[in-house]
Every structure is written in C-alpha cells, then in structure tokens.
Amino acid sequence: MAQNDNTVYRASTTAPVNIAVIKYWGKRDAALNLPTNSSLSVTLSQQSLRTLTTASCAAAYPASDTLTLNGKPQDIQSSKRTLACLSNLRDLRRALENADPSLPKLSAYPLRIVSENNFPTAAGLASSAAGFAALVRAIADLYELPQSPTELSRIARQGSGSACRSLMGGYVAWRAGTKADGSDSIAEEVASASHWPDMRAMILVVSAEKKDVPSTEGMQTTVATSSLFSTRAELTVPARMAAIEAAIRDRDFPTFAEITMRDSNGFHATCLDSWPPIFYMNDVSRAAVRIVHDINRAAAKTVAAYTFDAGPNAVIYYLDEASTVVAGTFKEILGQKTDGWEGPFADRLKTVSKGVDLSQLDSRAVDVLRDGVSRVILTGVGEGPVKVNEHLVSEKGDILSSAA
Amino acid sequence: MAQNDNTVYRASTTAPVNIAVIKYWGKRDAALNLPTNSSLSVTLSQQSLRTLTTASCAAAYPASDTLTLNGKPQDIQSSKRTLACLSNLRDLRRALENADPSLPKLSAYPLRIVSENNFPTAAGLASSAAGFAALVRAIADLYELPQSPTELSRIARQGSGSACRSLMGGYVAWRAGTKADGSDSIAEEVASASHWPDMRAMILVVSAEKKDVPSTEGMQTTVATSSLFSTRAELTVPARMAAIEAAIRDRDFPTFAEITMRDSNGFHATCLDSWPPIFYMNDVSRAAVRIVHDINRAAAKTVAAYTFDAGPNAVIYYLDEASTVVAGTFKEILGQKTDGWEGPFADRLKTVSKGVDLSQLDSRAVDVLRDGVSRVILTGVGEGPVKVNEHLVSEKGDILSSAA
Numbered sequence: 001m002a003q004n005d006n007t008v009y010r011a012s013t014t015a016p017v018n019i020a021v022i023k024y025w026g027k028r029d030a031a032l033n034l035p036t037n038s039s040l041s042v043t044l045s046q047q048s049l050r051t052l053t054t055a056s057c058a059a060a061y062p063a064s065d066t067l068t069l070n071g072k073p074q075d076i077q078s079s080k081r082t083l084a085c086l087s088n089l090r091d092l093r094r095a096l097e098n099a100d101p102s103l104p105k106l107s108a109y110p111l112r113i114v115s116e117n118n119f120p121t122a123a124g125l126a127s128s129a130a131g132f133a134a135l136v137r138a139i140a141d142l143y144e145l146p147q148s149p150t151e152l153s154r155i156a157r158q159g160s161g162s163a164c165r166s167l168m169g170g171y172v173a174w175r176a177g178t179k180a181d182g183s184d185s186i187a188e189e190v191a192s193a194s195h196w197p198d199m200r201a202m203i204l205v206v207s208a209e210k211k212d213v214p215s216t217e218g219m220q221t222t223v224a225t226s227s228l229f230s231t232r233a234e235l236t237v238p239a240r241m242a243a244i245e246a247a248i249r250d251r252d253f254p255t256f257a258e259i260t261m262r263d264s265n266g267f268h269a270t271c272l273d274s275w276p277p278i279f280y281m282n283d284v285s286r287a288a289v290r291i292v293h294d295i296n297r298a299a300a301k302t303v304a305a306y307t308f309d310a311g312p313n314a315v316i317y318y319l320d321e322a323s324t325v326v327a328g329t330f331k332e333i334l335g336q337k338t339d340g341w342e343g344p345f346a347d348r349l350k351t352v353s354k355g356v357d358l359s360q361l362d363s364r365a366v367d368v369l370r371d372g373v374s375r376v377i378l379t380g381v382g383e384g385p386v387k388v389n390e391h392l393v394s395e396k397g398d399i400l401s402s403a404a
Numbered sequence: 405m406a407q408n409d410n411t412v413y414r415a416s417t418t419a420p421v422n423i424a425v426i427k428y429w430g431k432r433d434a435a436l437n438l439p440t441n442s443s444l445s446v447t448l449s450q451q452s453l454r455t456l457t458t459a460s461c462a463a464a465y466p467a468s469d470t471l472t473l474n475g476k477p478q479d480i481q482s483s484k485r486t487l488a489c490l491s492n493l494r495d496l497r498r499a500l501e502n503a504d505p506s507l508p509k510l511s512a513y514p515l516r517i518v519s520e521n522n523f524p525t526a527a528g529l530a531s532s533a534a535g536f537a538a539l540v541r542a543i544a545d546l547y548e549l550p551q552s553p554t555e556l557s558r559i560a561r562q563g564s565g566s567a568c569r570s571l572m573g574g575y576v577a578w579r580a581g582t583k584a585d586g587s588d589s590i591a592e593e594v595a596s597a598s599h600w601p602d603m604r605a606m607i608l609v610v611s612a613e614k615k616d617v618p619s620t621e622g623m624q625t626t627v628a629t630s631s632l633f634s635t636r637a638e639l640t641v642p643a644r645m646a647a648i649e650a651a652i653r654d655r656d657f658p659t660f661a662e663i664t665m666r667d668s669n670g671f672h673a674t675c676l677d678s679w680p681p682i683f684y685m686n687d688v689s690r691a692a693v694r695i696v697h698d699i700n701r702a703a704a705k706t707v708a709a710y711t712f713d714a715g716p717n718a719v720i721y722y723l724d725e726a727s728t729v730v731a732g733t734f735k736e737i738l739g740q741k742t743d744g745w746e747g748p749f750a751d752r753l754k755t756v757s758k759g760v761d762l763s764q765l766d767s768r769a770v771d772v773l774r775d776g777v778s779r780v781i782l783t784g785v786g787e788g789p790v791k792v793n794e795h796l797v798s799e800k801g802d803i804l805s806s807a808a
Binding site (some may be wrong): 002230231258268275276283 | 522631632640662678679680686687689781
C-alpha cells in the first residue's frame with residue numbers, strides 16, 4: 001500500500017562507548033579508515049554512557065540530509081566521513097527496493113538524523129565511536145537492512161575507525177584486514193558481555209588541559225616518522241591480539257591486564273617517538289599508572305589494569321570481585337570532592353570497605369591524583385546498540401530533546 | 405735512586421661532564437658495561453662543571469685503598485666497578501715496572517684517592533661519568549701510563565659506561581664494539597671542541613622529584629621487556645650515529661639538533677615501553693620540549709635542541725649566535741628568581757636583547773616551566789681531562805678540601 005506523502009519514517013537506537021585494550025593507531029588508508037594493525041576493545045555499559053540517535057526520513061522533508069548533534073545542526077556536506085556512511089547505507093537500501101518494488105523508496109528521501117550523548121563532551125571521552133555506531137545502526141534499522149553488525153562495521157569504520165567496534169557488545173576485535181578496498185577490515189565479537197560479565201571500568205577524568213594533536217593527525221605523524229612504529233604494528237600487536245583473545249576466552253584477568261597495560265604504554269611510546277613528539281599522558285596519568293602498579297603489588301596479584309587513549313584520562317579495568325581493593329582505594333584517594341561516584345555501578349562501592357592502605361602507595365602520586373582528577377565514571381562491560389522507542393524526531397518530523 | 409719510604413706520590417686532574425645526544429641505554433654485558441648500541445656525546449666545559457680528583461699512593465699508607473668523595477669516605481670494597489678500574493690500572497703499571505726495574509713499585513702501594521665535584525649532587529647531573537673519568541685519568545697520570553685516552557676508555561667504561569666519553573673533549577663517540585671481552589668497546593673523539601667551539605648547553609634543573617628507577621636497573625628492564633627496544637638498538641641508532649657524525653663534521657646545527665631531539669624521544673619511548681614502564685620526563689620536561697619546538701617555529705629554523713637523560717632535567721643545545729633567541733627567551737620565561745644564571749658563560753646573556761616574544765609560545769608550557777625549573781646552568785662544549793696542580797692530598801698524604 002502506498003504511504004501517505006506526509007509519513008515520517010523513524011528508527012532510534014542507543015550505542016555504546018568502547019575503550020580499546022589493544023590500541024588502534026595508524027591508518028594504512030586514510031580515506032577508507034583502514035588501520036595498520038588490528039585492535040580490540042571492551043564495550044562499555046550503556047547504563048552509564050550512551051549515544052541516542054534517531055534516524056528519520058520522509059518524502060516531505062526539504063531536499064538536504066540534516067544531522068543535529070547535542071542540539072546543534074552539523075554541516076554534513078563538509079564531512080566526507082558522514083557522507084560515506086550515508087551513501088553506503090542508501091546503496092544497501094536501494095538494493096532492497098530494487099529487489100522488492102513494493103517497498104517504499106526510502107533511499108530517495110532526505111534523512112533527518114538527531115543524536116544526543118548522555119555524557120559531557122568536556123569529559124574528553126571518545127564520542128565519535130558511539131556517535132557513528134548509533135548513526136549507522138539507526139539508519140540500518142530505518143532502512144530495515146538485513147546486514148549483520150559485522151557487515152555494518154565496514155560502513156561505521158568509514159565514519160570513525162573505532163566506531164566499528166561499538167556495533168557489538170562485550171569484547172570486540174577489529175581485524176585490520178589486508179585488502180585495498182577494506183572489505184576484510186571488519187569488527188567481530190570475540191566474546192559476549194555475558195561470557196565475562198564482571199569486568200568493570202573506572203574512568204578517571206583528568207582536569208582538561210589543551211589536547212595535543214587530534215588523533216587522525218597524530219596517527220599520520222606517527223606512521224610517517226616513528227622509527228619504532230612498524231615494529232609495533234607488524235610484530236608486537238599481532239602477538240598481543242592472539243594472547244589477549246586467549247585471555248578473554250579463559251577469563252584470565254592477570255594476563256588480560258598485563259597485555260592491556262603494555263599495549264597502552266607501547267602506543268604512547270610510539271607517540272613519543274614521533275616527530276614532533278606527541279604527548280597525551282601527563283603527570284596525573286603517570287600518577288594513575290603508579291597507583292595501579294602499587295595496588296597490584298599490595299594485592300600481590302594483578303587486580304587492576306590502566307589504559308590511556310589519545311588524552312590524559314585513565315580507564316582502569318578490574319573485576320567486580322576486586323571492587324574493594326581497586327575502586328575502594330581510588331575512592332579513598334579521591335574522596336567525595338570528586339564528582340561522578342553516583343550512577344548505576346556505584347551501589348557496589350557503598351558496601352566496599354577500605355581498600356589498600358594509603359601508606360602502601362606512592363605518596364606523591366596520591367597527591368597528584370587527588371589534585372588532578374575531577375570526575376570518576378564507574379561502569380562495566382555492556383551490550384551493543386539497542387533499538388529504543390524514545391525518539392528524537394516526532395511523528396510529524398519535529399526535532400525533540402532527549403528526556404534525559 | 406730509591407725513594408724515601410715516606411714519599412707520597414700524587415697526580416691530580418679535573419674531568420668534565422658529558423651529555424649524550426645519541427643515548428646509551430642497554431647493556432649487552434652488565435659486568436663489563438658493554439652497551440647494546442653506540443652513543444655520542446658533547447663534552448661540557450669544565451669552566452662550569454668538573455670533578456677534581458687527586459690520586460696518591462705511598463708505601464707508608466695503611467694497607468687498604470681508600471676513596472673519599474665530596475668529603476665522605478666510600479666503601480671501595482663493595483664497589484666492583486671501582487675495583488675493576490683499580491685492578492686494570494695497576495696491571496698496566498705493573499707491566500711498566502716489570503719492563504723497567506728502576507721504576508718505583510707504585511703498583512704495590514695502597515692508593516688514597518680524593519674527589520670533589522664543583523656542582524651540587526642534588527642538581528641531578530650524572531656525576532658518575534666525570535667521577536670515573538677523573539679517577540682513571542688521575543691514576544693513569546700517577547702511574548705515568550703511556551696509554552692514550554681511547555685505550556684508557558676501556559677501563560673507565562667499566563666504572564660507569566658513560567665515563568669512557570668523559571676522557572676526551574669535544575664530540576665523542578663510544579663505539580659499542582662486538583667482542584665479548586669488550587676490547588673494541590671504546591670511546592674516540594669524533595671532533596675536537598675547537599672544530600665546533602660555539603656549541604652551547606643550557607641545563608634546566610627541574611625541581612627534584614623522587615627519581616624513577618636507577619639507570620642500570622632501568623636499562624636491564626628495557627632490554628628484557630620492551631618490544632620496541634631491539635629496533636632502536638639495531639636499526640635506529642646505527643643510522644643516527646652515521647648521520648650525526650656527518651652533521652658534526654659539517655657543523656650542520658639543524659641536522660645535529662633534529663637527531664638529538666629524536667634520539668632523546670626514542671630513548672624515553674623505549675623506557676615507557678618497558679615493563680613496568682619507566683618515566684623519567686615529567687610535565688616540566690614536556691613543557692621544555694614544547695617551548696623548544698615553539699622557539700624553532702618562531703625562528704623559522706632549528707636553533708635549539710633538547711635532550712633528557714634518565715631524569716627530568718632538560719639540556720638544551722644551541723649555537724652562540726642563537727643566544728638571544730634561545731637563552732634570551734628562556735631567561736625571559738624563567739626570570740631572575742631562577743638561580744644559576746651567573747657563571748663563566750653568563751656574560752653573553754647580559755648583552756642579549758629580548759628573545760622570542762612570549763606570545764608566540766604555548767602559555768601553559770611557559771607557566772609550567774616557570775614553576776618547575778629551579779636552577780639554570782649555562783655552559784658549552786669543552787676539553788677533556790686536564791692535569792692540575794691543585795691537590796686534594798697534601799705532600800704528607802693528608803686529605804685536603806678543595807679551594808673552591
């Protein structure tokens with residue numbers, strides 16, 4: 001049955017943030033966002049951090065596609081990456097329409113996309129991964145595409161490399177692939193969240209300092225100038241990928257943790273080895289590193305792992321059973337003056353007793369951390385994108401604000 | 405003619421500090437101090453920094469060798485490195501005595517060695533290089549050994565690796581060598597100080613923080629654990645050694661500077677890539693890096709180069725002709741509240757006008773540097789050890805204090 005011309009088609013999804021434990025750094029093809037090495041991440045719970053995106057289309061919309069992000073209209077036409085995603089998704093829809101002429105010709109309709117993050121941009125969390133994953137997932141739902149998350153990951157990757165890993169939950173590998181067209185550079189779930197559900201993540205948000213170079217520029221500098229980078233990409237990371245996948249399969253936290261920390265350090269080492277050098281970690285980051293090593297020493301086993309993306313924030317992985325010794329210790333250091341201890345994962349902390357005695361920690365690192373961390377986000381491993389009935393576009397096509 | 409039994413034989417020398425531009429990091433043999441890679445340093449002027457050492461011996465001295473350092477008796481017997489140097493030097497003296505029976509049997513006499521640095525230990529400057537170079541040179545003079553500085557460098561190397569480079573002035577290479585006995589692991593002058601005399605060095609002493617791991621331990625950790633280290637040792641450094649020797653020969657400062665900075669960054673990258681990670685640079689060091697890059701950009705050519713040893717202090721190389729734009733800028737940032745602007749190389753700065761306008765520099769880095777640098781030492785390239793008549797042991801064998 002032909003639809004009324006005024007029909008507004010809508011689909012909404014939430015998508016998660018992911019934090020890599022084997023880092024993506026370096027592109028072998030900048031236009032297609034093809035990486036020099038495979039990477040692996042943990043998808044974080046959407047109970048804490050999520051992007052909500054509504055994709056809508058209608059024959060009656062004005063001719064141009066539009067994207068509104070956190071209430072602000074974006075210039076889609078100047079974003080080749082967004083255009084590439086939209087074009088790929090339209091092609092898939094068009095193929096469906098060609099195969100079944102009874103389908104409405106959504107591929108020909110202008111898109112109206114509205115997206116909101118539930119976390120402050122100022123927190124310095126990589127929001128582009130969740131953003132592009134939500135955009136691709138919402139449009140794929142709108143178009144009723146049959147492609148799997150792994151197939152869609154080829155498209156999301158072109159929006160933002162790490163976005164391909166936010167299309168799935170749990171533990172997700174992005175295979176670098178070798179083909180020039182990128183068709184084998186895809187994400188796949190290595191293990192579901194339920195396989196190892198007690199993984200926790202504590203994000204220490206470090207008081208904002210002007211960020212060093214943006215990731216894309218930094219990656220290109222590293223690939224072009226670091227004399228150590230090719231060893232990392234060709235030898236070190238492949239060995240770590242195999243080892244950490246085994247550790248995840250075996251739920252072997254100490255091995256998972258050591259590889260995570262070593263890979264973070266190795267990634268930042270290649271940044272420092274770049275020309276000019278790139279520094280993302282600062283003294284507060286270094287203090288977090290030291291405290292994690294001190295906690296592990298005090299616990300006489302590896303109960304915590306740090307990792308740092310292209311910025312000073314620390315993400316600390318630990319298992320729920322180590323909440324007292326890990327999160328409890330950080331809570332004692334940072335105290336109540338640090339924001340963010342509330343939230344869905346905070347209940348656990350109300351029942352923990354004292355963590356490691358602070359006398360067992362480097363006192364200078366304790367002071368630096370206390371002064372430098374402004375906010376804590378407690379979360380854990382979680383699921384991939386979820387289809388929701390909360391829409392950011394009304395039935396008539398008006399842009400709405402999130403209820404949150 | 406036989407000497408009176410009360411004769412005290414004495415020889416005194418001063419020896420310089422050297423600061424590497426291609427870093428020594430990693431031992432292939434810990435007992436012999438054989439390095440994994442060659443290194444290259446600039447010998448700094450003894451007008452600013454020097455160790456003064458008197459070596460004396462006498463038949464009448466009590467049986468044990470003694471060493472007094474900055475007024476404090478040292479436990480020689482527990483220092484294998486010192487014992488190795490003394491043993492090697494005695495062997496060379498004994499060979500002379502065997503060849504010429506008329507020589508006094510100094511090799512059989514107890515040694516009394518007294519050494520003083522003219523710079524505060526708290527400054528965090530590597531004093532062991534100057535210390536062992538002075539010790540070896542003074543005893544070689546006492547024993548009237550015919551060996552060249554390069555031949556003596558084999559011995560000094562066993563005291564402290566970098567000490568072998570302090571036996572010569574100017575620009576000094578330490579060839580890693582390949583032999584298991586270390587006989588080809590020696591230092592040699594690549595160019596004299598007079599070949600390129602206008603090289604200046606400004607040491608920014610960063611307020612002391614507890615140092616990370618000691619160098620020897622750190623090196624062993626890096627060699628054993630860094631996945632990037634072998635690439636540095638086997639590929640990167642050999643290429644840089646050839647390139648920087650050519651730059652020194654050609655007095656090509658921009659090339660010399662870029663290699664110096666990249667090698668410092670690469671060395672610290674392998675430290676960060678170690679397990680557990682080693683951090684020697686801190687936020688003040690990073691601020692110095694940024695300011696040097698900003699000065700070079702403002703000058704539209706490379707006029708300054710930073711390098712960092714196993715600690716947060718920055719050493720900044722520049723040519724005398726760039727005193728205004730380099731030292732003048734740092735003086736404007738650091739102001740008079742920072743100690744150490746006096747000294748033999750400071751006259752030049754009285755006549756410099758304003759350096760780079762501070763508005764062209766990263767304002768946060770300026771603040772961090774101003775807060776974090778406690779002292780400046782201005783110096784330049786200089787000569788190797790010098791025989792002096794100032795003795796720290798009296799004609800009767802009493803230990804004296806330096807006149808300084």
